[in-house]
Amino acid sequence: MSTAEFLGNKEYKYGFVTDIESDVIPRGLTEDTIHVISQKKNEPAWMLEFRLKAYRHWLTMTEPKHWPNLKYPTIDYQDIIYYSAPKQKPTLASLDEVDPELLKTFEKLGIPLTEQKQLAGVAVDAVFDSVSVATTYKEKLKKHGVIFCSFTEAIKDYPELIQKYLGSVVPTNDNFFAALNSAVFSDGSFCFIPKGVRCPMELSTYFRINNSESGQFERTLIVAEEGSHVSYLEGCTAPKFDKNQLHAAVVELIALDDAQIKYSTVQNWYAGDEEGRGGIYNFVTKRGKCAGRNSKISWTQVETGSAITWKYPSCILQGDNSIGEFYSVALTNHAQQADTGTKMIHLGKNTRSTIISKGIAAGRSNNSYRGLVKVMPKAENARNYTQCDSMLIGSSSGANTFPYIEVMNDSSSVEHEASTSKISEEQLFYLQQRGISSEDAVSLIINGFCKDVFLQLPMEFAVEATRLLGLKLEGSVG
Amino acid sequence: MLEIRNLHAAIDGNEILKGLDLTIKKGEVHAIMGPNGSGKSTLAKVLAGHPDYEVTAGEVLYEGRNLLDMAPDERAREGVFMAFQYPIEIPGVSNAQFLRLAYNEKQKHFGRDELDPLEFKDLLKERAKVVEMDASFMTRSVNEGFSGGEKKRNEILQMAVLEPKLAVLDETDSGLDIDALRVVAGGVNQLQGPENAIIVVTHYQRLLNYIVPDFVHVLANGRIVREGGKELALELEEKGYDWIVKADLQGSGAAAPAN
Numbered sequence: 001m002s003t004a005e006f007l008g009n010k011e012y013k014y015g016f017v018t019d020i021e022s023d024v025i026p027r028g029l030t031e032d033t034i035h036v037i038s039q040k041k042n043e044p045a046w047m048l049e050f051r052l053k054a055y056r057h058w059l060t061m062t063e064p065k066h067w068p069n070l071k072y073p074t075i076d077y078q079d080i081i082y083y084s085a086p087k088q089k090p091t092l093a094s095l096d097e098v099d100p101e102l103l104k105t106f107e108k109l110g111i112p113l114t115e116q117k118q119l120a121g122v123a124v125d126a127v128f129d130s131v132s133v134a135t136t137y138k139e140k141l142k143k144h145g146v147i148f149c150s151f152t153e154a155i156k157d158y159p160e161l162i163q164k165y166l167g168s169v170v171p172t173n174d175n176f177f178a179a180l181n182s183a184v185f186s187d188g189s190f191c192f193i194p195k196g197v198r199c200p201m202e203l204s205t206y207f208r209i210n211n212s213e214s215g216q217f218e219r220t221l222i223v224a225e226e227g228s229h230v231s232y233l234e235g236c237t238a239p240k241f242d243k244n245q246l247h248a249a250v251v252e253l254i255a256l257d258d259a260q261i262k263y264s265t266v267q268n269w270y271a272g273d274e275e276g277r278g279g280i281y282n283f284v285t286k287r288g289k290c291a292g293r294n295s296k297i298s299w300t301q302v303e304t305g306s307a308i309t310w311k312y313p314s315c316i317l318q319g320d321n322s323i324g325e326f327y328s329v330a331l332t333n334h335a336q337q338a339d340t341g342t343k344m345i346h347l348g349k350n351t352r353s354t355i356i357s358k359g360i361a362a363g364r365s366n367n368s369y370r371g372l373v374k375v376m377p378k379a380e381n382a383r384n385y386t387q388c389d390s391m392l393i394g395s396s397s398g399a400n401t402f403p404y405i406e407v408m409n410d411s412s413s414v415e416h417e418a419s420t421s422k423i424s425e426e427q428l429f430y431l432q433q434r435g436i437s438s439e440d441a442v443s444l445i446i447n448g449f450c451k452d453v454f455l456q457l458p459m460e461f462a463v464e465a466t467r468l469l470g471l472k473l474e475g476s477v478g
Numbered sequence: 479m480l481e482i483r484n485l486h487a488a489i490d491g492n493e494i495l496k497g498l499d500l501t502i503k504k505g506e507v508h509a510i511m512g513p514n515g516s517g518k519s520t521l522a523k524v525l526a527g528h529p530d531y532e533v534t535a536g537e538v539l540y541e542g543r544n545l546l547d548m549a550p551d552e553r554a555r556e557g558v559f560m561a562f563q564y565p566i567e568i569p570g571v572s573n574a575q576f577l578r579l580a581y582n583e584k585q586k587h588f589g590r591d592e593l594d595p596l597e598f599k600d601l602l603k604e605r606a607k608v609v610e611m612d613a614s615f616m617t618r619s620v621n622e623g624f625s626g627g628e629k630k631r632n633e634i635l636q637m638a639v640l641e642p643k644l645a646v647l648d649e650t651d652s653g654l655d656i657d658a659l660r661v662v663a664g665g666v667n668q669l670q671g672p673e674n675a676i677i678v679v680t681h682y683q684r685l686l687n688y689i690v691p692d693f694v695h696v697l698a699n700g701r702i703v704r705e706g707g708k709e710l711a712l713e714l715e716e717k718g719y720d721w722i723v724k725a726d727l728q729g730s731g732a733a734a735p736a737n
Contacts, residue, residue, distance in 0.1 A: 429526075429529065429550060430562065430565070431568070432550040433526050433551075433554050433560055434640065435555040437551050440583075444568070444571055444575075447570070447571070448569055449569065449570055451571075
């Protein structure tokens with residue numbers, strides 16, 4: 001089958017637009033814009049202060065255009081709409097009161113929200129453009145003391161927790177995109193797992209960008225108290241537009257003594273067309289702090305979408321014996337670009353980190369791993385193991401590895417392994433000789449390549465990720 | 479089942495097969511022998527549809543259909559199987575996963591029910607007996623870290639699972655010690671029946687003590703230069719290939735198989 005034939009059935013199936021009346025503010029960003037956003041959300045003064053501080057700092061910063069291995073035209077920050085929300089009743093008594101168009105949209109995305117159809121075992125916070133439209137299983141979770149709600153509600157209902165933790169891992173002045181997010185973020189998810197509780201279900205947020213002119217700036221904050229456990233999933237899609245859209249999120253995780261947070265992402269933002277027109281610019285800051293002893297934070301990401309991916313989910317290993325993990329599959333095809341990796345900062349004694357990164361580059365795409373392992377002077381016996389494997393498909397794609405290792409303690413051990421491979425003709429022929437089509441053969445080889453990462457994903461996500469990689473690569477080999 | 483007429487094939491512009499004729503019927507075992515570089519493996523790969531080889535002339539009919547028009551995976555689903563001389567490693571993909579996918583592709587092709595992992599596990603356990611492979615091989619990555627003998631056994635296991643109509647064994651004996659050879663050959667013999675055919679490509683007679691051919695064909699310089707029964711293999715073992723090759727050259731290179 002030719003590449004062209006495949007294009008017919010490899011359409012990005014999440015590319016539809018929902019026709020819904022929205023409350024949209026004029027494009028552009030000034031202090032007034034921030035006042036408007038804050039007012040729309042009826043925020044307390046401290047929240048507005050937080051935003052303005054971030055904004056003022058942002059004005060002094062420049063976009064990090066030099067160090068990432070990415071090429072893109074200058075973003076006009078005055079040409080973006082910073083708030084777009086579907087019009088609906090401000091407070092909803094039940095999920096069934098959510099605008100049917102929105103329910104339909106999420107159902108089409110495979111995320112049914114109504115009480116009868118909700119996914120078993122997974123609580124979902126559904127974010128549409130700038131706002132959270134529904135959160136499932138809230139009451140059930142509350143019985144266990146778990147708070148899972150939209151960020152807007154959290155600011156209103158749990159101001160002490162938000163004030164205590166917001167910006168505590170990613171400060172407002174951390175980097176250009178984090179500062180921008182801190183100034184204009186409109187919603188997101190908040191999770192709080194109290195002491196000793198194992199969250200009884202997976203928590204998840206599904207992000208959907210619908211408006212062609214707006215950016216999405218959301219925040220996720222997860223706090224796991226002493227001895228608690230939580231597994232959190234994140235999914236994202238967007239319609240197909242010719243114009244690039246900016247997605248600049250901030251995710252902060254805090255794990256106290258003996259707490260464990262597992263954060264999994266399957267990112268399938270619209271990637272642009274084959275010529276590289278349109279697609280999401282995904283500039284995201286994700287960071288977790290293992291604040292307590294014996295705490296553990298594990299990031300697993302499967303990055304398949306976006307025109308540009310710039311993200312480095314990181315761990316600050318502050319508590320003694322704490323563990324940080326980063327498992328990543330980043331796939332780029334056509335004109336996509338990814339510069340992604342992690343930072344493991346070892347502060348405490350006996351801290352351990354593991355980095356497993358699998359980069360797959362097809363078409364004319366460019367895929368870079370960038371990772372920092374830093375062992376501070378007091379991190380006695382810190383250990384890191386890093387494995388970075390790249391796979392190239394075709395002859396026009398590129399893969400790079402940029403490891404940064406800074407060790408300031410003699411008792412630590414840091415290992416780095418890297419490899420680059422290609423899918424060989426012989427592998428393909430071998431599988432075809434057993435009756436497997438070339439497309440399925442590529443999928444099988446890629447899934448084998450990514451196995452170490454997929455094993456870390458929750459079951460349903462692993463199935464989805466496997467299928468997704470196959471779809472993304474259709475027509476790129478043979 | 480298979481009819482090869484005047485087959486010419488080249489790799490990188492070098493012609494390797496230069497007018498090969500061969501007819502194979504159901505239930506037969508054919509041995510293709512010949513010196514190194516005579517085109518034995520090329521024949522196997524051309525039948526399987528390896529993309530590096532270009533067929534420049536001739537035709538191949540398989541069950542009355544033009545085999546050369548079929549994609550490699552279609553040939554496989556239609557029952558053409560090649561046991562590789564150098565089986566390929568697929569890291570991260572378990573043997574069981576790979577075999578089930580291959581098995582189900584064939585089931586789908588013939589409109590039969592696919593097997594789920596549990597059902598397939600039972601089938602695999604049964605078929606693995608053919609080559610005396612234990613369960614630990616099923617969870618290991620395809621051929622990764624397998625010894626030479628294990629790889630060859632794994633090829634025959636695949637044959638046992640896929641039940642091909644036409645199996646081409648490309649130098650399956652190379653790199654095998656005598657015990658492994660016995661197991662592999664024993665497996666092949668169990669799979670041989672009145673409805674299928676086997677082509678054994680080999681340099682040495684040794685394997686043919688275990689897999690006894692109905693016909694032996696000697697390939698030299700891209701053509702079949704001599705044909706006979708299983709005794710021919712013994713004669714070659716004793717005398718080597720030189721005398722046949724020389725005799726062929728003296729015959730001014732004309733294709734004159736001795737049948």
